[in-house]
Amino acid sequence: MLDRPLAPPPVEVIVAVTQALHREARLLDNEDLDGWLAMLGKDVSYRLELKSRRFRADRSPPFPLGPGVIFNEDLGRLKMRVDRLKSGFVWAEDPPNYIRRAVSNVEVLATRADNEVRVHSVLGMHRNRIDGTTRLLTAGRTDLWRSEGSAWLLAAREIVLDHSVLPDSNLNAFF
Amino acid sequence: MLLGEDEMNDNIADLVDSRTGRQSRSIYASEDIYRQELERIFGRCWLFLVHTSQIPKPGDYFRTFMGEDDVIVIRQKDGSIKAFLNSCTHRGNRICRADRGNARAFTCNYHGWSFSPDGALAGVPLENEAYFGELDRTKFGLIPVTKVAEYKGLVFGCWDANSPSLDDYLGDAKFFLDVWLDAMPGGSALLGETQKMVLGTNWKLPVENVCGDGYHLGWAHAGAMAAVQSMDLTGLSVGNSGVDLDGGLSVAGMNGHMVLSALDGVSGYAFYPDPKPILEYLEANRQTVIDRLGEVRGRQVWGAQVNITIFPNLQLLPGLNWFRVYHPKGPTQIEQWTWAMAENDMPEAVKAQILENQCLTFGLAGLFDNDDGDNLTACTEQSRGWRTAQMDVYTNMALGRSGKREGFPGDIASGLVSEHNQRYFYRRWQEHMMAETWAEVPTYNINSLTDEEAEHA
Numbered sequence: 001m002l003d004r005p006l007a008p009p010p011v012e013v014i015v016a017v018t019q020a021l022h023r024e025a026r027l028l029d030n031e032d033l034d035g036w037l038a039m040l041g042k043d044v045s046y047r048l049e050l051k052s053r054r055f056r057a058d059r060s061p062p063f064p065l066g067p068g069v070i071f072n073e074d075l076g077r078l079k080m081r082v083d084r085l086k087s088g089f090v091w092a093e094d095p096p097n098y099i100r101r102a103v104s105n106v107e108v109l110a111t112r113a114d115n116e117v118r119v120h121s122v123l124g125m126h127r128n129r130i131d132g133t134t135r136l137l138t139a140g141r142t143d144l145w146r147s148e149g150s151a152w153l154l155a156a157r158e159i160v161l162d163h164s165v166l167p168d169s170n171l172n173a174f175f
Numbered sequence: 176m177l178l179g180e181d182e183m184n185d186n187i188a189d190l191v192d193s194r195t196g197r198q199s200r201s202i203y204a205s206e207d208i209y210r211q212e213l214e215r216i217f218g219r220c221w222l223f224l225v226h227t228s229q230i231p232k233p234g235d236y237f238r239t240f241m242g243e244d245d246v247i248v249i250r251q252k253d254g255s256i257k258a259f260l261n262s263c264t265h266r267g268n269r270i271c272r273a274d275r276g277n278a279r280a281f282t283c284n285y286h287g288w289s290f291s292p293d294g295a296l297a298g299v300p301l302e303n304e305a306y307f308g309e310l311d312r313t314k315f316g317l318i319p320v321t322k323v324a325e326y327k328g329l330v331f332g333c334w335d336a337n338s339p340s341l342d343d344y345l346g347d348a349k350f351f352l353d354v355w356l357d358a359m360p361g362g363s364a365l366l367g368e369t370q371k372m373v374l375g376t377n378w379k380l381p382v383e384n385v386c387g388d389g390y391h392l393g394w395a396h397a398g399a400m401a402a403v404q405s406m407d408l409t410g411l412s413v414g415n416s417g418v419d420l421d422g423g424l425s426v427a428g429m430n431g432h433m434v435l436s437a438l439d440g441v442s443g444y445a446f447y448p449d450p451k452p453i454l455e456y457l458e459a460n461r462q463t464v465i466d467r468l469g470e471v472r473g474r475q476v477w478g479a480q481v482n483i484t485i486f487p488n489l490q491l492l493p494g495l496n497w498f499r500v501y502h503p504k505g506p507t508q509i510e511q512w513t514w515a516m517a518e519n520d521m522p523e524a525v526k527a528q529i530l531e532n533q534c535l536t537f538g539l540a541g542l543f544d545n546d547d548g549d550n551l552t553a554c555t556e557q558s559r560g561w562r563t564a565q566m567d568v569y570t571n572m573a574l575g576r577s578g579k580r581e582g583f584p585g586d587i588a589s590g591l592v593s594e595h596n597q598r599y600f601y602r603r604w605q606e607h608m609m610a611e612t613w614a615e616v617p618t619y620n621i622n623s624l625t626d627e628e629a630e631h632a
Contacts, residue, residue: 048540050368052274060235060277065523068367068515068530070539077535080402080448084542089398092549130549164274165371165510169548171540 006110009117014108017117017145020152025101025123028174033082036174037075041146041153046073048139048159048175070161070171078174085172093172098128111144116155119143123175127168135168137161139175183211187609193602196571196594200558203377208608209506216487216607217242219616221324221331221344223489223500224248224258226514228328228364234277234292240502240510241332246320247271247281248330249292256325258332259294259317270317274369290317327356328363337613347584347620348432351483354476355493358464361519365498366530370513370539376551377558378488378503379604381511383570384547385492385499386433386484387425387596390572395550399542403446403535420590423480425577428586428621431486431603433596437479443494445480446543447532456525471582484596486603491516496529497537507555513537513544570594570601579622586621 008014020039027035040046048070054060073081084090105122125137144156159175190199190208202208225237230250237248238261245261247270263270263283270281270290280297282289289298294317299310320332324341326349331341338344345352356363374381384391393400426434437443441457444450457478465473480494491498498516501509515533517526537544557563572594580587588595610616 050370050534050539052368053272054276055273055278058273058276058278060232060275063367065366065527065530068370068538069534070370072531072534077448081542084398084402087398087401089401090546091395092546130553165373166539167373169372169374169552170545172545 006112009108009110013117013147017108017119017152018106020145020154021103021106021119021121024154025103029100031096033085037079037082039151039154040075040078041148041155042075044073044075044078044154045156046071046078046159046174047157048072048161051160051164053164071159071175081174090172092129092170097130098126099173100126102126113146115147117145119145125173125175127173129168137163137168137175141175183207184609187211187605191601191605193598193605196569196574196598197567198570198601200566200568201564202604203380203555203558204506204564206506209503211608212503213242215610216604217244217503219333219335219338219607219613220487221322221333221338221341222487223485224320224323224330224332225256226328226363226365226498227256227325227330229275230256232277234279235275236271236278236292237275238271238273239500239512241320241334242503245269246332247317248323248332249278251293256323256330257292257294258320258323258330259290260320262318263288264296264315264317288315294319326352329356335613339613339618343618344430345485346430346432346618347623348429348434348483348485350472350584350624351426351434351436351476351481352485352491353468354472354481355483355491355516355518358468358473358477359460359518359520360463360467363516364519365514365516366526367515367534370534372511372513372539372548373504374509374511374548374552375507376509376548376555377507378501378509379600380551380554381501381509381547382484382488382490383597383600384551385482385490386600387427387435387570387594389423389425389435389591389593391547391550392591395546396543399446399536399546403448403542420592423589423591424580424583425588425591425593425595426583426585427577427588427596427599428619429584430618430620431599431606433482433484433486433599434585435480435482435591435596436476437481437494437591438475440475440478442480443478443492443496446495446536447528448535449528452522452525452528456521460520469582480591484600486600487607495533495537497533507559570597582624582628584620584622584624 050067102124103121107120109118111118121141123139128134140160142158145152146155190202222241225248230237233250233252235250239246246258247261248258261269261271265288268283268285270283280289287300291297296312296315321336322333423437444453464477483491488501496516499513515530517529536542577586577588577595
């Protein structure tokens with residue numbers, strides 16, 4: 001009973017969660033940061049860990065305190081980042097940059113909780129800043145989404161960034 | 176077109192005037208000047224390689240760069256540390272493509288030559304069949320970095336056999352380095368994986384920004400300061416609207432190394448959302464540090480915001496606890512590598528908080544760090560035009576207002592908002608660039624303290 005495969009979620013759930021991912025990307029592209037915060041659960045965890053490139057056979061242990069992070073945010077910290085962006089003092093974002101997110105490879109999987117699903121997706125983020133400077137960042141995401149009332153809220157997100165050297169001068173943008 | 180040597184030196188003499196605080200913008204974009212920097216600065220100075228905590232065990236290795244030269248630093252069986260060019264002696268291929276790890280040997284992907292951790296050529300496929308046993312393996316070991324030396328956990332390498340010792344090279348900057356490296360008996364460590372970012376800036380601009388530029392803090396980082404500042408930082412406030420010249424020091428004249436230091440013993444933690452656990456650690460250990468380093472460093476500097484720059488490309492900020500090296504990648508590009516730094520005597524929870532907060536403030540999505548990149552990139556781009564390349568830029572704030580300060584080495588200007596340190600940085604740059612050998616590079620530790628003064632300060 002412990003490892004019996006879970007039935008796939010109902011189609012309506014898959015559609016609703018997929019739509020939530022698309023809506024989230026649109027809100028972020030449009031800099032509706034308060035609208036985005038409203039899509040997050042109160043206990044949200046939003047993480048992106050650092051990595052290093054190692055030989056496959058390498059067995060040396062991880063560093064004692066772990067790899068460190070790019071993001072390790074709860075709702076309060078995400079609000080703080082949003083406050084900074086909305087302060088009017090973040091000169092790198094004024095004039096606004098052209099950012100477009102594309103969400104792809106969405107898989108919605110059941111969990112043992114009726115009101116939660118695990119979601120894998122890929123995010124491509126196009127950033128065009130200052131004249132022709134353009135960067136394409138890609139990341140994989142594994143999320144936990146929770147149904148609360150009529151809405152699906154993001155409860156947890158683990159991001160894996162596909163760049164060993166960040167090819168841009170900032171990450172004033174959410175994945 | 177490469178200039179002749181005499182022509183180049185005349186040129187360098189005119190590119191920087193550290194008396195009036197003027198630099199030609201060409202030093203941020205010229206290919207000729209950059210090639211000479213690789214030779215006379217990165218090929219000559221002691222460069223940071225690794226912290227001993229990053230390669231604790233025999234066989235542990237860490238890949239880094241000296242200028243544009245790819246280098247592997249390896250812990251030996253006897254505990255010593257050696258460094259080699261990461262390049263096969265046969266056809267030049269890179270022998271290690273991992274960032275770090277532990278290895279018994281490094282085998283080249285091209286033809287399979289393998290090298291042991293001490294650099295010796297250990298294996299050559301078809302050695303008898305194809306080389307007829309005539310290859311002298313002893314002549315084809317990995318190329319060692321000429322000199323490798325450690326100062327209290329910081330491992331440096333140098334290509335120039337005629338350089339001063341690491342100890343003499345660091346000079347009076349050790350007075351400040353010890354505030355991190357030797358404040359507590361357990362020593363220091365770097366934490367986490369390397370945080371790497373590519374920036375379209377000349378390598379000197381971020382060094383200049385951190386070595387002396389307290390001026391930009393309140394304005395460039397206003398958004399972050401408004402969002403996270405938990406304590407007043409020596410009068411620096413949002414929007415450059417205030418400054419306290421009594422609260423800090425700009426220290427230079429130490430062989431090209433520079434320090435900015437607040438003097439309140441706590442302000443390093445002003446950008447922590449919750450500084451309480453760390454303030455408790457400082458409070459609990461304050462007397463120990465005073466006993467070890469004296470009143471001035473123990474009471475005023477340890478825990479304060481301190482920016483230390485070791486010429487040419489190493490910067491460490493005890494307090495804010497980030498540690499950074501800039502690797503040049505051509506005249507207008509760098510890779511910026513950052514780690515969190517801690518004292519080994521700190522409780523695990525405090526270390527974890529430091530790693531966390533360093534990533535939050537000066538990491539790849541750092542609330543503060545993310546403000547600087549575009550400014551430095553634009554200063555570089557605005558040096559590349561036909562007209563802008565002919566123009567100068569200025570570090571002429573508070574000229575001629577420096578001197579000796581009781582209890583500290585160096586030529587010191589008051590306050591964190593000054594351009595005193597930048598002038599010394601460019602002066603050192605010019606001294607190296609004009610010198611054909613180390614013997615022509617002046618050594619100076621202005622207002623050096625005697626050992627007794629340093630201990631009882």
